[in-house]
Amino acid sequence: MNQMTQLAPVMADIARANGLPNAHYTDPALFAEEKRSVLFASWSGIGFGKDIPEAGDAKPVDFLGMPLLMVRDRSGAIGVFQNTCRHRGMILVEEPTRIRGAIRCPYHSWCYGLDGSLRTTPHVGGPGQNTHDEVDITKLGLFRIRSFVWRDVVFVNIDGQAAAFEEVHAELMARWAEFEQLIFHGGESSSFKLEVRTNWKLAVENYCESYHLPWVHPGLNSYSRLEDHYNIEREGLYSGQGTRVYRQLRDENDARFPDFKGLSAQWNEGAEYVAVYPNVLLGVQRDHAYAIVLQPVDQENTVEHIELYYATPEKQTPELDGLRGANARLWKTVFEEDIFVVEGMQRGRRGELFDGGRFSPAMDGPTHNFHKWVAARIEAGRAS
Known part of the structure; x- marks a missing residue:
């Protein structure tokens, strides 16, 4: 049995828990262990259907x-x-x-x-x-x-032992059932990638929570404030954040993207951003969506593959090309603003006295939820 790290403190209640030990971000041996027990044993994202049309x-x-x-x-x-x-x-x-x-x-x-x-x-x-x-x-x-x-992301279960995808993610699929309709990739401008010097888990952890918005995303926070967000946390399943004040992008002629069909009133100004464990980050809004596949390169490097989708095909709405480009630039700016944070946390994991950190019981529930899920997968792998 692997005794390299003690994970009981990670599994504790959020008010007492520590985060994952430093070694889970810096040690090649633990990266290899997580490859087997977390990434190969779960439904991991590897690509997009739009790449093989x-x-x-x-x-x-x-x-x-x-x-x-x-x-x-x-x-x-x-x-x-x-x-x-x-x-x-x-x-x-x-x-x-x-x-x-x-x-x-x-x-x-x-x-x-x-x-x-x-x-x-x-x-x-x-x-x-x-x-x-x-x-x-x-x-x-x-x-x-x-x-x-699902949502154009190609998920795989390498070890073949996970429950069916529809069973594992039944609750999230039901939560977003209104978005179960055709989505169309926004074209060349709607596809980009970021190469980030960080462990893949830190990208998930940062994405999960809205706590950092006032300091890291001042532009976004100017209209979608911290107090306008809510936590999404389903233990053992998924976590993320939502906003009650989603604002549609418009061009100089006041044009906007067409909405997805048949959405309920909650999506008029609501939007949600969820981490689909282990390595896929999704966002849904009334008029567009996105998917991010995190590609772990090694314990300290990750590539973020980001794709934007709409309710109508690019070829049928050439008049919206400029708006699609502006939307892509907006999201790219938001995601790039996170780079210094996740890279800074990665460097911080070299601090030998850091004990995995503590969580705010009010604000860090989504991140703690992810830590517990990862720890549970590792412990299951060690027990097998």
Whole structure:
């Protein structure tokens, strides 16, 4: 059993709890442990459906060293496979591409369908012999990774042991049921990434709470004040924050984005921002939404992949291109304002006397909720 860190103080009531120990942000061994017990054992985000929009589109993804391949099949469904040939383990797809026929291994030309099934094995029985009695192609398809697409985020469960996505996230999906409708990516200007020198967990922790708004986001706080926000915390499930004063962006002609259809009155001026554990951050407003996939690089580096979505397609509303660009710049500014905070906390974890920190019982509930969830996953992994 791993005895590297004591997690009981993290699991305590918020008034007495400490945060996760420093080593969970700085120690490569603990990063490797969390890779298995937290990120591979849960439903983690790896990418977006918008990156493979057409049948045959394929995109390779490196997720914590695991070579994966996202593929859209002829029916429009997205599948995820291990990106290695079953013959000699060659990487199948190196760059985003459109598969015209089959997924062909560049080494010996074994070919796979978009469903992962092995189709052909050239010369496997000798020159000109494409079959062999001892090579059963029905048992040599690509390794399929459990996957689920929600709000255009492609989630995977690497170890295959998690409960179904719809079961794990049933409550959040019900909470946002009104937003279960088509969403459309805002185009090139609505896609950006931030490379941040911090542990991935600190990005989640910062996102969860509104406590920092007056000091870190003065522009946002000027109209969506700290007192206009509320905590969202469902123990063991998800956490985040909401605002009661969401203000729609308008251009110089007073144009605004079309609303999502059929929303109830709570969304007239309400919006919510939730961390879907472990590494996906979502936001919903009446007229647009966004998704952030946190890509852990190592214990001290993270890439934030950010995508913005709307109720109407970009191609059908060219008159809103300027507004979409302005909205992207606004959000990019907000997210960039957080960089010095999460990088500063990362450097602070080198302070040997820091004990994980304390929580404000009134303001830090969402962050404490995340800490407890991570600690519970680690303890479960140590017990197995």
